[in-house]
Amino acid sequence: TQLLEQSPQFLSIQEGENLTVYCNSSSVFSSLQWYRQEPGEGPVLLVTVVTGGEVKKLKRLTFQFGDARKDSSLHITAAQPGDTGLYLCPPLGRLYFGRGTQLTVWP
Amino acid sequence: ETGVTQTPRHLVMGMTNKKSLKCEQHLGHNAMYWYKQSAKKPLELMFVYSLEERVENNSVPSRFSPECPNSSHLFLHLHTLQPEDSALYLCASSPGTGAENEQFFGPGTRLTVL
Numbered sequence: 001t002q003l004l005e006q007s008p009q010f011l012s013i014q015e016g017e018n019l020t021v022y023c024n025s026s027s028v029f030s031s032l033q034w035y036r037q038e039p040g041e042g043p044v045l046l047v048t049v050v051t052g053g054e055v056k057k058l059k060r061l062t063f064q065f066g067d068a069r070k071d072s073s074l075h076i077t078a079a080q081p082g083d084t085g086l087y088l089c090p091p092l093g094r095l096y097f098g099r100g101t102q103l104t105v106w107p
Numbered sequence: 108e109t110g111v112t113q114t115p116r117h118l119v120m121g122m123t124n125k126k127s128l129k130c131e132q133h134l135g136h137n138a139m140y141w142y143k144q145s146a147k148k149p150l151e152l153m154f155v156y157s158l159e160e161r162v163e164n165n166s167v168p169s170r171f172s173p174e175c176p177n178s179s180h181l182f183l184h185l186h187t188l189q190p191e192d193s194a195l196y197l198c199a200s201s202p203g204t205g206a207e208n209e210q211f212f213g214p215g216t217r218l219t220v221l
Contacts, residue, residue, distance in 0.1 A: 033209065035212075040195075040214075040215070041214050041215065042111075042197050042198075042212030042213050042215050043150075043212050044212070045209060045210075045211070048209065088150070092207065092209065095140070095152045095155070095210075096149075096152075097149050097150040098149050099148075099149045100149070
């Protein structure tokens with residue numbers, strides 16, 4: 001069962017550009033997590049969003065949880081090569097990660 | 108430092124070999140997990156252990172055999188693997204298995220089956 005979809009699947013941009021990736025579902029979740037997985041490493045938790053409409057900021061990264069708690073977005077301002085990685089948004093505790101968005105930021 | 112370590116980081120093995128992957132967590136968690144990550148596929152949950160008891164087994168072939176001797180250690184024993192089993196194998200741990208628990212991942216073992 002496809003619990004959620006992430007888009008775009010691949011994104012390749014130049015350093016300094018802004019970008020947004022999306023995580024959408026037809027189901028309502030109590031909370032969502034965002035992970036980043038760098039090449040050859042395990043996923044690392046970035047943030048957990050819990051409240052509908054919630055916005056959390058982590059330096060240049062802004063995470064938003066939809067009002068209906070069915071979707072979430074991640075906006076990166078002035079992307080840097082260190083942001084390169086696979087971004088995953090599993091529902092908390094559901095153990096399903098989806099395909100993620102593979103982001104590549106070129107110097 | 109994530110608190111979850113995996114060894115070896117890289118492993119190349121033939122189809123007739125027997126090898127084991129090791130995971131250790133230093134976080135005092137009670138639940139541990141094995142995931143498989145193949146190219147172009149989502150992370151696939153393989154096994155879940157809670158307090159050393161297997162609580163989930165997602166239709167994984169018997170050539171993969173997990174072992175959890177205590178809540179800090181998790182092994183994945185491999186035998187007669189196939190080339191399609193080549194993947195990144197990730198271990199994770201969490202305080203418990205309830206929906207409120209966040210998972211912490213190890214760096215993974217990159218396995219190549221020749």
